[in-house]
Amino acid sequence: MRTGRILMIAGVFLMFAGAVSALEFTMDIYVRSGDQDTVSQIGVLDSASNDFDIYDWPSMGFPPALTLQFEHPGSIFGPLVRDIRSSADSVQLWDGSIVNATDTIITLTWTPPDIADSAELLIWAHSYADTDTVWDDMLTMDSLTIPNGYKIAIKYRYLGATDTTVVDTIPPEIVGYSIADGETLSDPMTPFVATVVDTQSGVNPHSLVFTINGLDLSLMVTDSAVGDTTIFTYTPMIPYVPVDTVVFGVSDRAGNSVEDTIIFYTIPDTGDTGTSDSLFTVTCMVMPTDMPTDLSGSIVEVMDLGLVETTDVSGRCVFDSIPAGVHEFKAHREGYYPVDTFVSVDSNITVMFVLTPYDSGAFIVSGTVLLEGVSGDLS
Missing domain, CATH: 2.60.40.1220 (Immunoglobulin-like)
Structure with a gap:
């Protein structure tokens, strides 16, 4: 087992003598991208907490440099380059991002820590779009090569002093x-x-x-x-x-x-709902069901007033000075079925449109129908 404990004070790593428990470890992770390199550290200690404490160190971010940083909601300083957690929890999960890499390939190396036989340390490298988790055992390997832009997740799990084959059947x-x-x-x-x-x-x-x-x-x-x-x-x-x-x-x-x-x-907004001449603001949100990352470009029309606006990247557009009354709103977007609705406007309101993409093979026919030899009111 490890025979020392590292403590950071004012940015200096200090080594203190003394034995540590079977559940404790610290591990340096070295990162190389082209001619850049850096090191970060994770671990669990009996005396550490899951909040930001003296064992942790933030990612400074300036000057910009290759950095492996870990998300930490308890840190008032943002992501950490040294993230030491409490050994009291049976599971610890670090979500890591590598920033400012200049090469297309990134190599991670580490020395597998000497931890209890009834514990595991796993790593999962993934893109933002990956949903299937494939874990690798960090205790049986010492390096991993990943493409630039990938994230990593590291999971430490203590399985118990006697049971090393826990079957998890309990939901979160x-x-x-x-x-x-x-x-x-x-x-x-x-x-x-x-x-x-x-x-x-x-x-x-x-x-x-x-x-x-x-x-x-x-x-x-x-x-x-x-x-x-x-x-x-x-x-x-x-x-x-x-x-x-x-x-x-x-x-x-x-x-x-x-x-x-x-x-x-x-509860309804009881504040000022309009201007003195009863004009109101209508905010429109257009949300395609397939959730594209860029929601700009959808068209919203107020049919009876002849007003047209285009949504921004968040899917939002705003009509100012809409008079009180019932108005017909229509939203459409290329590749999606249009939606129209009648809206009663008597205050500043928000209207949401949910657009569905055309089904595969579906199509819309538009145009004018002429009936030869027929006259008069066809309604």
Whole structure:
């Protein structure tokens, strides 16, 4: 086992003598990209916490240089290049990103730590789009080559003093939401936060199910993990409607899943709803169901007023000075079925359009039908 403990004070790594427990380790990870190189460190210690503490060191970010940094929600300084966690948790998961690499290939090297036989240390290199997790054993290898742009996840799991073949059959536990079931909000832009714990195989963030009123918004949810706990956060781009139904679900890395449905309410805006001559602002959001990364280019029309706006990259456009009354709004986008609806405008409101892409082989016929020899009203 290791015979020393490293402590960082004012940016200096100090080595202290003394034995460490079977669950403790620290490991340097060396990164090379072309002629660039750097080193970062992870580990677990009995005296460390899962919050930012004296064992951790932030990624300075200046001057820009090759860096392997780990996401850490408890760090007020942002990502860390030295991220030492508590050994009290049976699972620790580090999400790492390599920034400022100039070569197309990146090589990671390390010396496998001497940890307890009943523990495992795994690494998963993946692109942002990968959903299937393929773990490699860091205790039986000492290097990994990945393409530039890939992320890494490192998982430490203590299996127990006697059982090294744990079969995980227990789903994750959703321990809390920032918006409770049945709650009434006063702020329609309140972030929705869910906290999930899994003490065996760990939470798999790529398995997330998140819908609001049937609309899949999982790609708009961020996640961060420390120890057994993963925090999922959705920050609204548009205000909630008066009644919202959220379906939230997630699985662990063994495939056990949990799903929950909550309903919350938003009180109407009782502030100033318009100008003195009863003109209002209508914000439109156009959301294609296949969730392209760039939502710009959709067209929204107010048919009876002859007004036209184009959405920005977030799928948003705004009509100012819409008079009170019922107006016909139409949204369309190349490659998608158009949607139109009648909207009663008596305050500043937001209207959402959900567009569905044309099915394979489907087509739209448009034009004018002429009936030869027929005259008069055909209605």
